[in-house]
Amino acid sequence: MKITELAGDRARATGRRAGQALGREPRGPGWLGTTLIATLTGAAGAIAACLLDPARGRGRRARLVDQGGATLRRAVRQTERALRTVRASASGSLAAATHAGHGDASQLDDAALAAKLETHLFR
Numbered sequence: 001m002k003i004t005e006l007a008g009d010r011a012r013a014t015g016r017r018a019g020q021a022l023g024r025e026p027r028g029p030g031w032l033g034t035t036l037i038a039t040l041t042g043a044a045g046a047i048a049a050c051l052l053d054p055a056r057g058r059g060r061r062a063r064l065v066d067q068g069g070a071t072l073r074r075a076v077r078q079t080e081r082a083l084r085t086v087r088a089s090a091s092g093s094l095a096a097a098t099h100a101g102h103g104d105a106s107q108l109d110d111a112a113l114a115a116k117l118e119t120h121l122f123r
Helices: 003-014 030-051 057-098 110-121
Strands: none
8 A cells, every 4th residue: 555545544533635635735816716816916916006106196096086076975975865864764664653543543432533534525
């Protein structure tokens, strides 16, 4: 029996990979991780080249700052609007719940109920 087979059997028994059982370091990020790192690095380089361009970089940076500020202000306005909507809805629900007992038809006597019915019918 070879040493690698023995290490593989021992690794399976302990739940490790055969390479780790022999004391080797784990491998790198693999082809998917390497591709991801290369893509992100390339994108960062392209962005840096675009923003640090000596001829038009200043205008691009200024436009980026302006658009970023506008996006931030728009997000703040939308958040404030949503909060006002939620606050108004909660306030209305609370008012409706506290005044639910007022104007209940079961507490009216016969004459008052007849008058109310006539008012609604002949409007």
